[in-house]
Amino acid sequence: MGHKEDLLAGAKKCLREKGYANTTARDIVAASGTNLASIGYHFGSKDALMTQAIVEMLSDWGDQFGDESAGSIADYGKRFETHWRDLAAAVARDRQLSLASFENASTSMRIPELSAIIAEGQEEARVGMGDDFAAPDADAATKRAVGSLMLAVTTGVIAQWLVDPKRSPSPDDIVKAFQAIGEAFARK
Known part of the structure; x- marks a missing residue:
């Protein structure tokens, strides 16, 4: 996987384990094995990354x-x-x-x-x-x-x-x- 996919996987992991309010950008970086700059580069912001992760999780739930x-x-x-x-x-x-x-x-x-x-x-x-x-x-x-x-x-x-x-x-x-x-x- 590339950094974008790793970040999404890390954000989903954090959402499952910590929830939205308790997840920091550093948590996502630690879970994904990427770096802080990758969040901005691929998603623009932590909130945009988290939103994309939530959308994918909701789709997973429906599946x-x-x-x-x-x-x-x-x-x-x-x-x-x-x-x-x-x-x-x-x-x-x-x-x-x-x-x-x-x-x-x-x-x-x-x-x-x-x-x-x-x-x-x-x-x-x-x-x-x-x-x-x-x-x-x-x-x-x-x-x-x-x-x-x-x-x-x-x-x-x-x-x-x-x-x-x-x-x-x-x-x-x-x-x-x-x-x-x-x-x-x-x-x-």
């Missing part, structure tokens, strides 16, 4: 879900269950990456460029989950509402799994809860 989306499963109940099982497996497989994703989201509120990137990723998630979990004949507003709810619940559940994995809802608990809510709505 954990494999090539087949839950939306490709015809049976709705199985599709819904698969989403939560895949999510639980991704968080369990790489808790550091999941934690770094949360830290990066909160950090982004102070970095407009990063905030815009994360906001765009969230919108893509809303659209994708709306397509996956709304009725196929649902209008665009309904699909967006379903996708927004799924993103909110997904984000909240990941936070619970990171903070208190033993008492957090399991994928089965989540499916059961949604079924109960659906049944309650059906009763009117």
Whole structure:
């Protein structure tokens, strides 16, 4: 690898181990085996390097879900269950990456460029989950509402799994809860 790739790898390592706020340029240099001048030369600033590293980490996090989306499963109940099982497996497989994703989201509120990137990723998630979990004949507003709810619940559940994995809802608990809510709505 060249210095640019080494710096990105070092920044990702630091983000996983220390988080954004606790990572210095010297930490990145130590983790990458490069020098301070390389950061400016290749990225312009430490913040630009960290932003690029975060973007790549978020992409890595999304890649954990494999090539087949839950939306490709015809049976709705199985599709819904698969989403939560895949999510639980991704968080369990790489808790550091999941934690770094949360830290990066909160950090982004102070970095407009990063905030815009994360906001765009969230919108893509809303659209994708709306397509996956709304009725196929649902209008665009309904699909967006379903996708927004799924993103909110997904984000909240990941936070619970990171903070208190033993008492957090399991994928089965989540499916059961949604079924109960659906049944309650059906009763009117």
